[in-house]
Every structure is written in C-alpha cells, then in structure tokens.
Amino acid sequence: MQYAPRAHKACRMTSNALQSVPISGPPVSRWFGFFSEFRRDSLGFLLCCHAYGDIVKLPMGRIAGLLLREPDPAMYLLNHPADVRHVLVANQDNYTKAPVPPVESCIFGQGVLHAEGAAHHHQRRLFLPFFHGDHVNSYAGLIVEKAAALADSWQKGRTIDIGQEMTQLTLSIIWRLLFGQDIGPEAVEITQAITTGQHLIKKQYDSLSARILPLWIPTADHREFSHGHRRMNAMIRQFIQDRRANQQHRHDLLSLLLAATDGEGQPLGDDYIRNELVTFLLAGHETTASALTWTWLLLSQSPMVRARLADELATVVGDRLPTAADIPRLRYTKMMWDETLRLYPPAWLLHTRVSRLEDRLPSGVRLPPGARLFLSPWSLHRDPRWFPDPNRFDPDRFSEDAAMHRPAFCYIPFGGGARRCLGESFAEMEGLLIVATVASRVGLRRMDTQPILPNPLMTLRPSKAIQMLVEPVASPENYPTAG
Numbered sequence: 001m002q003y004a005p006r007a008h009k010a011c012r013m014t015s016n017a018l019q020s021v022p023i024s025g026p027p028v029s030r031w032f033g034f035f036s037e038f039r040r041d042s043l044g045f046l047l048c049c050h051a052y053g054d055i056v057k058l059p060m061g062r063i064a065g066l067l068l069r070e071p072d073p074a075m076y077l078l079n080h081p082a083d084v085r086h087v088l089v090a091n092q093d094n095y096t097k098a099p100v101p102p103v104e105s106c107i108f109g110q111g112v113l114h115a116e117g118a119a120h121h122h123q124r125r126l127f128l129p130f131f132h133g134d135h136v137n138s139y140a141g142l143i144v145e146k147a148a149a150l151a152d153s154w155q156k157g158r159t160i161d162i163g164q165e166m167t168q169l170t171l172s173i174i175w176r177l178l179f180g181q182d183i184g185p186e187a188v189e190i191t192q193a194i195t196t197g198q199h200l201i202k203k204q205y206d207s208l209s210a211r212i213l214p215l216w217i218p219t220a221d222h223r224e225f226s227h228g229h230r231r232m233n234a235m236i237r238q239f240i241q242d243r244r245a246n247q248q249h250r251h252d253l254l255s256l257l258l259a260a261t262d263g264e265g266q267p268l269g270d271d272y273i274r275n276e277l278v279t280f281l282l283a284g285h286e287t288t289a290s291a292l293t294w295t296w297l298l299l300s301q302s303p304m305v306r307a308r309l310a311d312e313l314a315t316v317v318g319d320r321l322p323t324a325a326d327i328p329r330l331r332y333t334k335m336m337w338d339e340t341l342r343l344y345p346p347a348w349l350l351h352t353r354v355s356r357l358e359d360r361l362p363s364g365v366r367l368p369p370g371a372r373l374f375l376s377p378w379s380l381h382r383d384p385r386w387f388p389d390p391n392r393f394d395p396d397r398f399s400e401d402a403a404m405h406r407p408a409f410c411y412i413p414f415g416g417g418a419r420r421c422l423g424e425s426f427a428e429m430e431g432l433l434i435v436a437t438v439a440s441r442v443g444l445r446r447m448d449t450q451p452i453l454p455n456p457l458m459t460l461r462p463s464k465a466i467q468m469l470v471e472p473v474a475s476p477e478n479y480p481t482a483g
C-alpha cells in the first residue's frame with residue numbers, strides 16, 4: 001500500500017552558522033514554526049524532510065521562543081543511522097528524554113518508560129529477568145490458548161473489526177502478565193480510557209496552547225480524560241490493596257513489584273507500583289495490537305506472502321497448536337513480522353532526546369547543549385537508501401543476506417541502547433505465535449478496497465476500523481504459486 005503524504009511547502013535551505021556542517025530544513029511559519037505542518041500531516045512531513053539531508057532543522061517559531069525564552073528554538077530530525085546509533089548507544093549518557101506533555105506525565109508518572117538516571121537503571125534491573133529467556137517463554141501456552149479461543153469464536157462468513165479484536169486479545173494477555181488473572185468486563189472501559197488519553201497526548205504534542213492549558217479547566221477533552229483516568233487508577237489501586245491484604249504471591253508483575261525494594265532498600269509505595277503497572281499495561285498491548293492489525297491488513301493484500309506463510313505453517317506447525325519451541329523455525333513468519341514493523345512501526349517517533357553537553361555527531365554536525373532531537377523509526381524505515389521502493393511490502397528484505405547489507409540502526413522498531421524496549425522478546429513471541437495460531441485456523445479477507453492510512457497517535461493506528469471477513473483457511477492448492 002502506498003503512503004502518499006499531502007503536499008508540503010517547497011524546499012528552502014536554511015543554515016546555521018554555529019554548526020560545523022550547514023543544516024537545512026523546510027520553510028515553516030515564522031510564528032508557529034514547524035508545528036502547523038507537523039500537526040496537519042506528521043507522517044508526510046517527516047518523509048518530506050528526507051529532501052533536506054541527514055540532519056534537518058525544524059524551527060519551533062517565535063511563540064515557542066517567547067514561551068521557552070530562547071531566541072531561535074528548534075528541533076533536529078536525525079535521518080542517518082550512524083547519528084541515530086551515536087545518540088542511542090555510543091554517547092547515550094549525553095542524552096535524556098525531553099519533558100513530556102502534562103497528560104502523558106499524569107498517565108505514566110515516573111514509570112520505567114519516563115524515569116531517568118539512577119532511578120531508571122534500578123527499574124530496568126528489576127524488570128530485565130522478568131522479560132528474558134525462559135520466563136518469557138513460559139507465557140507461550142497462554143498466548144496460543146487465547147489466540148486459538150478468539151479465532152474459534154469468529155463465525156465463518158461474519159465480518160470482524162480486526163483492530164478491536166487484536167486490542168482485546170493483547171489486552172487480555174498483558175492483564176494476565178500484570179495481575180495473574182483474566183480481565184473482565186472492565187476491558188471496554190480501559191480501552192476507551194486509553195484511546196481518550198492517546199488523543200489528548202497527541203493534541204498536546206502537536207500544539208503548545210493545548211499543552212499549557214491546565215487539566216483542571218473543564219474542556220470536553222479534559223473531562224473525558226479525567227473520568228477515564230480516575231476509573232483506571234481506582235481499578236489498579238484496588239488490585240494493589242487486595243494483593244497486599246491477602247499476601248498471596250503469584251507469578252505476575254504485581255507480585256514482583258510488591259516483593260521489590262527501591263534504591264534505598266525500602267519497599268515500593270503504591271504510587272510507584274501504580275506507575276509501573278500503567279506503563280506496562282499501555283506499552284505492552286497497544287503496540288503489539290497495532291503491529292498485528294497491520295499484519296492482517298498487509299497479508300490480506302498480498303496473496304504471495306499469504307501462500308508462503310501458509311506453506312511454512314503447514315510444514316512447521318501442521319494440525320497442532322504452535323509452541324515457543326517452533327519459533328526458531330518460523331523464519332518466514334518472522335521476516336513478515338519484521339517487514340510489518342518496518343512499514344508500520346507502532347512507535348513511529350521515539351521520545352524527544354535532549355543533549356546535556358555539546359556533541360559532535362558522526363555526520364560532522366556539532367550540536368549545542370540542550371539540542372532537541374527527533375528520532376523516527378517511521379522516517380528511517382522508509383528511507384530509499386536502505387529500503388529501495390520503501391512503500392512496497394516485501395518480507396524478503398529481512399532474509400539474513402539482505403539484512404546483512406544494511407547499516408545498523410536504519411531499522412529501529414524497538415529503539416536502542418539503554419532504553420531499548422524491555423518487552424521486545426515478549427512482543428516478538430506474542431506476535432509470531434498469534435499470527436501462527438490465527439492463520440492456521442481462519443482466513444481473513446478485507447472486503448473494502450478503500451485505502452487505510454496510518455494515524456500517528458502514541459502508536460501508529462489505522463485511521464479507521466478495518467473490517468475483515470472470516471473464512472475457512474484456504475488449502476495450499478488454492479493459493480497462487482509462491483515465488
């Protein structure tokens with residue numbers, strides 16, 4: 001599927017005498033900077049920025065200058081993998097995450113996604129064993145069981161909203177991982193609260209006026225957000241209190257947090273535990289649901305890919321349910337998953353990074369202290385230098401040989417360095433097992449031919465619901481010859 005950005009203003013080179021290499025950027029509004037163009041079409045804007053080179057200056061405009069008390073505030077978009085690697089890995093200690101909009105802080109607090117410095121190191125050390133090796137594999141049975149039950153509940157000949165189905169599935173899985181029990185009717189309320197929160201966060205990223213409007217001012221958006229936020233907090237606090245009261249230990253994240261201590265050796269308080277649980281709840285299901293939704297859409301548009309997938313599943317899994325032990329042999333499934341994350345990276349833009357001290361990037365650009373950096377998986381993954389014909393869905397790009405010929409850090413769906421996604425192994429196992437389980441049980445066909453555009457909220461969601469017809473699995477002879 002082609003992603004066609006809307007028309008953006010024509011190229012005009014600007015340069016900054018402070019930099020050792022000139023930096024160019026698109027023409028933007030003197031007062032509002034790049035925000036108006038970015039708000040209109042963030043994804044298209046990022047792709048148009050390829051025309052300005054490996055580092056692109058995005059002036060923030062005079063209003064931001066007045067608010068921030070800076071004469072020429074700007075963000076810099078990094079388009080070269082070597083510069084991205086430098087910021088995320090080689091000189092990562094020189095970069096922190098920029099302050100996030102008030103709604104985002106209100107939802108996540110100082111959970112591991114937002115904490116910095118020693119607190120962040122401590123949190124990562126606590127969670128790493130939970131998200132590695134055998135412990136991750138121990139969830140395979142649960143994932144497959146839930147995916148099979150869902151696919152079996154779809155009646156053949158009916159249409160389903162595949163985005164909604166994938167969200168409910170991944171939510172039910174992360175809920176078990178967090179609280180060790182099945183989610184109940186609260187799932188609907190939680191999904192609604194998350195969607196409202198996502199829209200408000202995006203609004204605050206896009207507009208300085210939305211960002212500075214205090215949350216206690218009762219606009220319709222604020223009221224809806226506060227209602228959902230209060231309900232979600234109350235539910236999570238109840239879980240914490242109940243578990244503390246009955247002192248029952250389970251193999252879930254809540255028990256891990258209740259048994260853990262902070263940097264000073266003290267037990268973790270309820271606020272700390274809430275922040276971590278909300279962080280994992282949100283980071284751990286929306287992202288995977290988005291990747292799976294795009295997977296089904298891309299598969300429904302690519303009979304050849306479907307045929308090769310069916311072939312692999314018939315050989316590796318056959319009539320039984322897949323297991324964690326099958327994953328190393330699901331090579332084509334993995335290539336297809338990687339290619340989906342290339343085209344539609346759920347985390348389309350990493351958190352803005354800010355330099356502590358002056359730094360020189362491998363591209364030769366000298367960054368002043370306090371420089372704000374955009375690193376965008378969306379933009380890197382659609383760069384034709386590393387991915388020729390970048391809009392084409394082609395899992396063969398991820399064959400071992402093809403991948404070896406690309407530079408490191410041109411593909412970063414899970415970020416990199418000390419802040420690389422903690423749930424990467426879990427997400428990959430979950431994604432592959434769900435695809436293998438569902439594709440072995442049903443066929444999914446999109447009836448509508450209207451293009452589906454990506455909507456860049458906190459995760460990259462489809463711009464509208466994707467309705468799919470549930471069919472019996474096609475037998476391999478009904479597929480076109482895989483080539």
Ligand code: HEM
Binds near residue numbers: 280284421
């Ligand atoms: C396809 C699915 C997923 C994608 C594409 C994804 C992507 C990412 C990315 C790009 C980051 C780094 C953000 C940055 O540097 O600004 C991140 C961080 C994180 N992710 Fe994921 N994620 C996925 C699934 C998950 C799952 C399943 C979990 C947990 C169960 C999870 C938990 C986290 C956490 C806790 C962080 C913060 C790490 C830190 O800052 O130290 N993610 N994720």
